Amino acid sequence: MQKKKVVLTFPYKLINEPITYHLIKDYDLEVNIIRARISPREEGRLMMEISGKEEPLRKGMDYLKELGVEVQSLAQDIRWLDEKCTDCTICIPICPTEAMALDRNEMTVTFDQDKCIGCGLCVPACPYKAVEILF
Ligand code: SF4
Ligand code: SF4
DSSP states (O other): OOOEEEEEEOOOOTTTHHHHHHHHHTOEEEEEEEEEEETTSEEEEEEEEEEOHHHHHHHHHHHHHHHOEEEEEEEGGGOTTTTOOOOOOOOTTOOTTTTEEEEETEEEEEEEETTTOOOHHHHHHTTTOOOOEEO
16 A cells, blocks of 8 residues: 555546546545635645555656646645744644654754654644645
């Protein structure tokens, strides 16, 4: 079983396309939508976690690309600005996945991109604007 956290950007003409239905039914994938944004007469964006076996997962991604959906790794949309972080630790109890953690040896806050699900809870909580979600 593999997991991918991705951001899908699709043109207005594909907004009514049952993309998640096809990923689930045709490719036997599990889809967890983290965030969605659809603007009238503009593009739509979906942040999701997709999991499944390696081959169906690859085929599912190929299906999206052939359809005209832009598939980006979530890593490109979450940015932790180390230079702005003051290690205040406010975000640590807020983060549901422990992507924000305290390195007790260094007494600094660390960010683990692989654990981050892009929920956005840390963004308003951070007083120093050290986390940005470009979504
Ligand atoms: S976006 Fe959510 S999961 Fe990611 S670091 Fe912030 S609180 Fe944690
Ligand atoms: S709340 Fe902001 S400044 Fe404080 S530790 Fe978290 S990312 Fe750094």
